[in-house]
Amino acid sequence: MCGIIGIISSNDNRVPKKITEGLNRLTYRGYDSCGVAIISNGKLEIVKDVGTVDKLEKIYKVSEKRSFIGIGHTRWATHGRPTQENAQPHADCDFKIAVAENGIISNCYELDSELEREGHIIRSRCDSEPVAHIVEKYLKKGMSFEESVLKTIPSLKGLFALVLISVHEPDKIIAVRNGNPLMIGIGNGENYVASDLPALLSFTNKYIPLKDGEIAIITSESVTIKDFNGKIVVRKPFITDLTPESAEKGKFETFMLKEIYEQPTVIQNAILLAETKYMDKFVKHILEADKVFMIACGSSYNASLVASYWFNKLAGMCIPAVIASEFNELYGNSVDEDTAIIGVSQSGETQHVVTTVKQAKEKSAKILGVINVLGSQLMYLSDVYLPIGAGPEICVLATKTYMNQLMTLFLASLHTGLESGRIDRSEFSNYLSLARKLPEKLLSTINMSDKIMPKLSGRYYKQQSILVLSHGLNYGTACEGSLKIKEVSYIHSEALPSGELLHGHLALVDDKMLNVFLLTKDDTMEFTLGNMSEVHSRNGKIIAITAGEPVGEEFSSHMVIVPEIDPLLSPFLYVVPLQFFAYHLAKKLGRNIDQPRNLAKTITVT
Known part of the structure; x- marks a missing residue:
């Protein structure tokens, strides 16, 4: 899903640069569009566009801007197409409040209609924009920023996380968790909030996860957590031993x-x-x-x-x-x-x-x-x-x-x-x-796969469809291998218990179909070999993955041999060649391997 970040500092006006660094570490959560909102000289400034954080930086020079407070967002679209208007953060009518959201506010269109009847100007079709306008409404009634946010929450349906800033109170970020993750980072004269820990690792090793139904008021010197009823919550921070390099x-x-x-x-x-x-x-x-x-x-x-x-x-x-x-x-x-x-x-x-x-x-x-x-x-x-x-x-x-x-x-x-x-x-x-003893065998399997799979992917990258089959324990491995192929290469793939071939699926097999068989050396092997024979007799192309001594060579176009291993532990090794096969298929096809189309890392919507 989307990634959000907020930073507030007492002594470092390079917050915009830090926000772009954090957003780059959150792009696995969404990469349709992105944006940054800061408060500078008492004014709210928002830059946002379709595309990556690097593109945003190139066009708008975000890192060269100066501010002690800001929020950022990288988007995986759920409501509204990926356009500049729908990119986040969003502002209210008077451009005094900015909000970034992860999740879905399911009653957003009803809120849009109600707000427009009240005279508000809705600029996007994004579900998060109404939040800024509702907060604006309560601020104009004389409520504080915190009170306005708390008053807004009950009108929002769905599961979401929010971060907000306001020129009315430029000394704080307000964060809200209602179903979707937020981590509060604790620094020295500087504090942070983000969807995931990797965005914080360059700045701090101390963090407090917000729980559902909690709001955080974050200044440069303090973090106050409350429930939605305003009751203060006390929680000790976690300390992580992860380093920034672990996310590079x-x-x-x-x-x-x-x-x-x-x-x-x-x-x-x-x-x-x-x-x-x-x-x-x-x-x-x-x-x-x-x-x-x-x-x-x-x-x-x-x-x-x-x-x-x-x-x-x-x-x-x-x-x-x-x-x-x-x-x-x-x-x-x-x-x-x-x-x-x-x-x-x-x-x-x-x-x-x-x-x-x-x-x-x-x-x-x-x-x-x-x-x-x-x-x-x-x-x-x-x-x-x-x-x-x-x-x-x-x-x-x-x-x-x-x-x-x-x-x-x-x-x-x-x-x-x-x-x-x-x-x-x-x-x-x-x-x-x-x-x-598995780490040593895994390393051997990785080295072997990285040598063999580029050649096999070069042979099969034009496939329209790939079947991945096994019987028994490694059926789950076949499912994982098939998922990897379709996720990253965009080639259609289907996993099957090999015994299901005769129940309809064999109709798909011809001399153009690639079939990847996982041969587990247990009491299922003879059944799987029989299925391989059925595919071979219909001119299907076969890649066979097995451990130790080769079996099924007479049916196979290619054999991939992992180290000898007890059959019960074979899923650990058998998945590795499939990971590399998917990787090199995608590389050959020129896919964006780390950020496949339409996908995001953490699915916090239904």
Whole structure:
């Protein structure tokens, strides 16, 4: 979704430059248009346009402007086309108030009509502009800036985060959280607010996540947090050990490539973070529940799908992975106090996940979170949560966060198997030992894939469609590989359990169709080989991915061999060649790899 930032300083008038730096770190949240609002010499100035922050800087020289206070916005369009008029921030009629918003104000058109009847001039078709006009209305009635914002909130429907500045009170930024994330950064003579932590890392390592239903009054020297009723909230700041460099590309051409190469390192964080008392509590809730579900979206759903197989194989438990937006229609009426919901979300803010979790919590279900971002909604909603420790992921596509979700969920299923008595201590120790050896195998797989996949992508980048197939445990891996291909290359791709080929999908296979098979060396392999034979006999092109000694060579146009590995851990390695295949397809096609069209990193709308 959109990215917003605000900065106020007591002694540094280079705030506009800092805002553009922060916006550049938020472009994964939206890149249709962007803008900056500052107060200088008692006047509000807004510059905004279609396109990137770099384009805005080139045209308007934002970094050369001087101000001690400002807000910025980078947009992923939901209401109104990407135009200069719809770009944010927006102002009121008198150009005294500026607002930037992330989310959706669902009654915006009704508010526009009402405001126009009152004589207000609405300049855009963006859902956030009415906020500035409503605040303007209350300011003209003699209310303070803070009072006007609090009075405005009840008239807004939807889920949103706001940052506002006003020439009437130029010594403060007001931030509002109603469903969408905001982090308050604590500095020295300077304070900050932003949608995500990466925007703050160049300025501070101290931050306070706002919770739903809270407003922050931010000056250069203080931060006051209140609920929507005006009651003061006291909360200690978090201190992060992340560095600004963790949110930069460094020597890599793209963030996606950097984050793929980081996987052998960050997966070790997931292993260390799982060995805590929180894992014990997590497993205890699973074992005490009559019903357990995993809910997630996108790549997090694919990781959960793999984990469903692990919970079955290691713990003998049926824990289905369910797409969060479909959960209530499928299982909502079965949720009660004996239910545990495992919510899996990189951001911890994915709206379908958060909404479903809230509804389950209202029915007294236990909530178990698997998250990457501390201070997120899912963290606060959870009875117990497991952090995956992947660090900032700037590319819109999930790579290292998917890998760490896999590891966290694998270890959760392993501990559940031990505590349930399904596996003994010896089996537990063996699998844990194998997991700890994965970084070396991952690095080997990365190096191999980065050499092989440019050639394969050069051969297949003109494909109209690609099928990715597997049977059993790696079906979830096939789903993730297929998602990566379509997300970044824009080539249509579909993942299938290979056994489904004969149930209609084989009609798609001809000498033009590329089929990628994942061969797991377990009791599913013979079935998958049979499916490969069926495709081969119809002249389908086949890339086969397997571990150790090659199998299925007689059916394959190309073999990709990852290091020998226990089949139960094969999803960790098999996904890497698929990540690189998608990457190099996109590179060959000239796609914007870190910022694919129409996509954003954190989906905080429904």
